[in-house]
Amino acid sequence: MFHIYCPYCEEHREEEEFHPKGQAHIARPADPDACSDAEWGDYLFFRDNPRGIHHELWVHAVGCRKFFNITRHTVTYEILETYRMGEQPTITAESLAREEKADKVQVADGGQQTVGASDAALASMKGAQA
Amino acid sequence: MSDVRLFDSRPTAEVEAESPLVLSQLDERARRAPASPGVTLRERAFLGHLILRGGAIVLDEAVRQVLGVSLPARPGALVLDESGERSIQWLSPDEWLVIVPDGEAFSLEQRLRDALGDAHFAIVDVSGGQTVVELSGPMAREVLMKSTPYDVHPRHFPAGKGVTTTFAKATAILRRPDEGRWELVLRRSFADYCYRWLVDAGEEYGLAVSTGD
Numbered sequence A: 001m002f003h004i005y006c007p008y009c010e011e012h013r014e015e016e017e018f019h020p021k022g023q024a025h026i027a028r029p030a031d032p033d034a035c036s037d038a039e040w041g042d043y044l045f046f047r048d049n050p051r052g053i054h055h056e057l058w059v060h061a062v063g064c065r066k067f068f069n070i071t072r073h074t075v076t077y078e079i080l081e082t083y084r085m086g087e088q089p090t091i092t093a094e095s096l097a098r099e100e101k102a103d104k105v106q107v108a109d110g111g112q113q114t115v116g117a118s119d120a121a122l123a124s125m126k127g128a129q130a
Numbered sequence B: 001m002s003d004v005r006l007f008d009s010r011p012t013a014e015v016e017a018e019s020p021l022v023l024s025q026l027d028e029r030a031r032r033a034p035a036s037p038g039v040t041l042r043e044r045a046f047l048g049h050l051i052l053r054g055g056a057i058v059l060d061e062a063v064r065q066v067l068g069v070s071l072p073a074r075p076g077a078l079v080l081d082e083s084g085e086r087s088i089q090w091l092s093p094d095e096w097l098v099i100v101p102d103g104e105a106f107s108l109e110q111r112l113r114d115a116l117g118d119a120h121f122a123i124v125d126v127s128g129g130q131t132v133v134e135l136s137g138p139m140a141r142e143v144l145m146k147s148t149p150y151d152v153h154p155r156h157f158p159a160g161k162g163v164t165t166t167f168a169k170a171t172a173i174l175r176r177p178d179e180g181r182w183e184l185v186l187r188r189s190f191a192d193y194c195y196r197w198l199v200d201a202g203e204e205y206g207l208a209v210s211t212g213d
Helices: A037-044 A093-100 A119-129 B026-031 B056-067 B105-116 B140-147 B188-205
Strands: A003-006 A011-014 A019-023 A053-059 A067-073 A079-084 B039-044 B048-054 B078-080 B087-092 B095-100 B121-125 B130-136 B161-167 B170-178 B181-187 B207-210
Touching (some): A011 B161, B039 B140, B048 B105, B170 B188, B188 B207
Parallel strands (some): B039 B207
Antiparallel strands (some): A019 A053, A067 A079, B130 B181
């Protein structure tokens, strides 16, 4: 029972109109025949399970039926931003870590997840967005 | 001209057409209309519904030429022609719904295809797949507020807007062609269910079903 901003409809809509579709920004190997089993398995089956910032693919299933991306905090469930397909997020674990400048924040490969980013860092990032 | 084979889904008037609400006994309900109804429900059956898909710039030119109105590019926009009988609604960034009076869909599709030529587009006649139910009266908004989570306050939902949203646990296109009317574009399989929902939801406001024009 919350509202999600659809970047295509350009307004907030009821959550029940949307459907989550898993992790975003997963690129299919350009040449599947040439990639190793490990690479293909990683692409096909393995997904991040971060505590913190997560970039997800959602679909506005009842509205415009377009896919788009959501940056969500998996601890607070807070939606930090939504952006169209093909665009890059402005809020990432790395950007939050830079904001934080603290040792306790760990950034995993690719900047797709973080641990221990404080609420203050999140709040200031949101402030920069608005 | 694209080489898509076309057929008229309703070629003659001899074959009797049935609306999705044919078994819903609207006549029966219409006879029991309250004296001063708060909401009036009317079905706009057998309108021509076309789905246009393609780039906005390409379609806009053809639509201006054929229908004489510009394609609504703004999300949620609904545009009517001067008579108010033909409308185009934004459904998604590359998809529009055109609703025209009975019997015009086939010729409109042909004219649009002629105008679009070899451009990259799709036109699908979905007239048989959905029907339009119109709500009017002072309490129409109250009935909608019971049925959909979408904000139907005039400040948020002015005339000339239309959205696809959840309605009565089903999905419907909700649109407001002018100040006094709300239109619901219902899918064929949901039509009877939504009609019954509306009759139930409208009971407390005195819902009248109108079957005449």
